[in-house]
Amino acid sequence: xxxxxxxxxxxxxxxxxxxxxxxxxxxxxxxxxxxxxxxxxxxxxxxxxxxxxxxxxxxxxxxxxxxxxxxxxxxxxxxxxxxxxxxxxxxxxxxxxxxxxxxxxxxxxxxxxxxxxxxxxxxxxxxxxxxxxxxxxxxxxxxxxxxxxxxxxxxxxxxxxxxxxxxxxxxxxxxxxxxxxxxxxxxxxxxxxxxxxxxxxxxxxxxxxxxxxxxxxxxxxxxxxxxxxxxxxxxxxxxxxxxxxxxxxxxxxxxxxxxxxxxxxxxxxxxxxxxxxxxxxxxxxxxxxxxxxxxxxxx
Numbered sequence: 001x002x003x004x005x006x007x008x009x010x011x012x013x014x015x016x017x018x019x020x021x022x023x024x025x026x027x028x029x030x031x032x033x034x035x036x037x038x039x040x041x042x043x044x045x046x047x048x049x050x051x052x053x054x055x056x057x058x059x060x061x062x063x064x065x066x067x068x069x070x071x072x073x074x075x076x077x078x079x080x081x082x083x084x085x086x087x088x089x090x091x092x093x094x095x096x097x098x099x100x101x102x103x104x105x106x107x108x109x110x111x112x113x114x115x116x117x118x119x120x121x122x123x124x125x126x127x128x129x130x131x132x133x134x135x136x137x138x139x140x141x142x143x144x145x146x147x148x149x150x151x152x153x154x155x156x157x158x159x160x161x162x163x164x165x166x167x168x169x170x171x172x173x174x175x176x177x178x179x180x181x182x183x184x185x186x187x188x189x190x191x192x193x194x195x196x197x198x199x200x201x202x203x204x205x206x207x208x209x210x211x212x213x214x215x216x217x218x219x220x221x222x223x224x225x226x227x228x229x230x231x232x233x234x235x236x237x238x239x240x241x242x243x244x245x246x247x248x249x250x251x252x253x254x255x256x257x258x259x260x261x262x263x264x265x266x267x268x269x270x271x272x273x274x275x276x277x278x279x280x281x282x283x284x285x286x287x288x289x290x291x292x293x294x295x296x297x298x299x
Contacts, residue, residue: 005242006256009235014263016231017094017102018271019224021264024095028219030201030209032228033091037084037198039229044191062241065187076189079180080196082173087197088204090166096159098268105163110255110294111136112171117251120175128297132290139286171254177243178250186240190233255294261287 023032044065051058051065058064068076094102111133118125125133180189209216239257242248265284 002242002245002248005238006253009239010257010260011263012231012235013257014260016228016235017260017264018267019227019231021094022224023222023228024091028217029091029095030205031219032225033087034201034205035225036229037194037201039226040194040233041198043229043233047187048191062187065191066185068184068188072184075180076192077196079176080193080200082169082176083193084197084200086166086169086173089162093159093163093166102163105167109167109171110258112168113174113254114251116171116175126297128293132294132297135286135290139283139290142283174250174254181240181243186244190236190240255291259291
């Protein structure tokens with residue numbers, strides 16, 4: 001069941017990536033990110049209110065949002081900081097890079113999660129898993145060659161560096177998720193970490209963007225901004241629920257979630273008319289093969 005939920009999450013995560021690219025394209029990143037966190041919190045607010053006013057209505061279901069202790073809030077706040085770090089770097093990178101570049105880079109996150117699981121949770125890679133890791137590294141190198149054809153240097157382009165930092169923070173978040181979901185309510189964690197992100201982004205908005213808004217890229221409202229929040233909320237809701245299963249493996253869930261690159265790659269072709277597709281498609285096939293080997297290694 002948890003594996004099927006991971007695939008569902010991957011689909012909506014790919015839709016989220018496409019809408020995110022559409023939202024930040026030629027737009028101010030910080031206000032878009034603030035609105036995303038705000039809408040994500042508002043989408044889950046009805047569950048919180050129902051759980052408070054009429055707890056019996058949702059009691060015993062995944063939609064029930066219990067009260068959490070001050071200590072739990074501390075754990076969730078750490079989660080918010082990690083995710084927001086990944087988001088900020090990732091949004092700026094996606095704004096300045098083709099989706100067919102950022103998607104595959106983000107797809108390397110399962111490798112980092114696997115390495116984290118190796119050292120933190122004591123997991124050991126078998127032959128198939130090592131093959132998957134090596135193929136992924138090769139695909140990342142080939143992707144850098146594809147990027148050069150578009151004038152993107154992986155060594156000198158700061159947006160590539162931003163995307164890598166976003167992926168690293170995302171991998172850390174994934175490892176932390178396994179701990180959180182085994183300890184606390186997944187829905188409570190999702191609601192409160194979105195709320196904390198919203199408050200943190202409000203501070204960033206008022207201190208960094210608003211005073212200089214006339215000298216930077218102007219903010220334009222796009223309906224895709226709401227879709228970003230809708231798709232992300234669904235993707236995270238299913239993802240967190242999958243991790244509540246005691247048998248769920250974060251290395252596999254993370255790997256499957258990154259198969260969202262298939263959806264985002266299609267979006268880059270259909271909606272953004274991105275270039276050099278042949279070389280990137282070959283790289284994408286390698287990533288799929290790598291994921292297949294990682295999957296075999298956990299059977």
